Amino acid sequence: MIDFPDKRPENHPMPFFRDNIEAMEAYIPGAPADEAGVVKLNQNENPYPPSPKAIEAMRQFDGASLRLYPDPLAGGFCRAAAAVLDVPAERILVGDGSDDLIIMIARAALGAGRKVVITDPTFPYYFTQGLVENARIVSVPAQEDFSLPIEEMAAAGGDVTFLAAPNSPTGATADLEKLGWLASQLKGLLVIDEAYADFAGASALSLVGRRPNVIILRTLSKGYSLAGLRLGFAVLDGPLKNGLLKTKSIYNVGPLPAAVGAAAMADQAYHRLCVEKILAERTRLAAALAGRGFTVWPSAANFLMVRPGDGDAGAVYHRLKSRGVLVRYFHTDRMRDKLRISIGTRQENEILLGKL
Numbered sequence: 001m002i003d004f005p006d007k008r009p010e011n012h013p014m015p016f017f018r019d020n021i022e023a024m025e026a027y028i029p030g031a032p033a034d035e036a037g038v039v040k041l042n043q044n045e046n047p048y049p050p051s052p053k054a055i056e057a058m059r060q061f062d063g064a065s066l067r068l069y070p071d072p073l074a075g076g077f078c079r080a081a082a083a084v085l086d087v088p089a090e091r092i093l094v095g096d097g098s099d100d101l102i103i104m105i106a107r108a109a110l111g112a113g114r115k116v117v118i119t120d121p122t123f124p125y126y127f128t129q130g131l132v133e134n135a136r137i138v139s140v141p142a143q144e145d146f147s148l149p150i151e152e153m154a155a156a157g158g159d160v161t162f163l164a165a166p167n168s169p170t171g172a173t174a175d176l177e178k179l180g181w182l183a184s185q186l187k188g189l190l191v192i193d194e195a196y197a198d199f200a201g202a203s204a205l206s207l208v209g210r211r212p213n214v215i216i217l218r219t220l221s222k223g224y225s226l227a228g229l230r231l232g233f234a235v236l237d238g239p240l241k242n243g244l245l246k247t248k249s250i251y252n253v254g255p256l257p258a259a260v261g262a263a264a265m266a267d268q269a270y271h272r273l274c275v276e277k278i279l280a281e282r283t284r285l286a287a288a289l290a291g292r293g294f295t296v297w298p299s300a301a302n303f304l305m306v307r308p309g310d311g312d313a314g315a316v317y318h319r320l321k322s323r324g325v326l327v328r329y330f331h332t333d334r335m336r337d338k339l340r341i342s343i344g345t346r347q348e349n350e351i352l353l354g355k356l
């Protein structure tokens, strides 16, 4: 092979990527459990296994069918999800996890000169995608008590406003009336990320169709114990769906996740059972932590934001980690004295309390 000389000057290599990509930090996911027996309460996964019907759908899956390209819209899954949520199947758009939908929205609606509004603290991936698209990022601090700053987010006037309801890592949420009001105030898109809505017993789904700018995001990662499957979806009006189809990768959800996801969503009895157990444990764990001197914020999700009595959350995080319990610690201004703890099984929560 001829070894052609490299055109890039040795001392000043040109960057391969755009300036904003070179300058930004990559998103840092929560640590995976690298040892067996670790109690993993750091990524808000569901502590119970997926529905037996979902596992059965995986077993029954016809491997030979993988020869063919799948339905790019995963229509079978959309019909199953639509039946459960009582929305038209045409209003559903699938994603390789809901983070895939966040990327599609950012690619379609953000860019230089466009503004994305988020709150702080929140799911950091909105920020990451704002940076990728070189958008102006306006981060509106949550209220003193960590409730969502709805009026301030409306006033910020984003081309896209991302709001997780319930929010992570705080667990705070907003009622339908407030979210409807926010949608009515915005000229741009309002993305209501309902990753944790299964635990909140409330949803803003009814805004779709009533407000032309609302996109609801859902995932099977939390309420349906399928974080490893990678399946999420948006519920949105036709014109918004047509826009996002332009930035969607063509076959973003394969037939296996679609079939397993459809079976999981159809098994609502199992889903409700898991959610009820998590809610009961959330109440019990919140009381037990408060009894140990922690400040515990109200949570509508499957995790708790807590502050140890002495505020040294970093020390508690490291101590728990060395004893085989993973929780989430964020190095940001308002979060460095707090931890986010996912609700585990009763046994896992007992281990956590024991180690504390």
Ligand SMILES: Cc1ncc(COP(=O)(O)O)c(C=O)c1O
Pocket: 043, 044, 096, 097, 098, 099, 100, 123, 164, 167, 168, 193, 195, 218, 219, 220, 221, 227, 231, 232
């Ligand atoms: C608020 C929020 N939205 C979206 C996601 C991403 O979920 P998925 O697994 O569907 O990509 C998470 C994951 O933790 C989350 O906390």
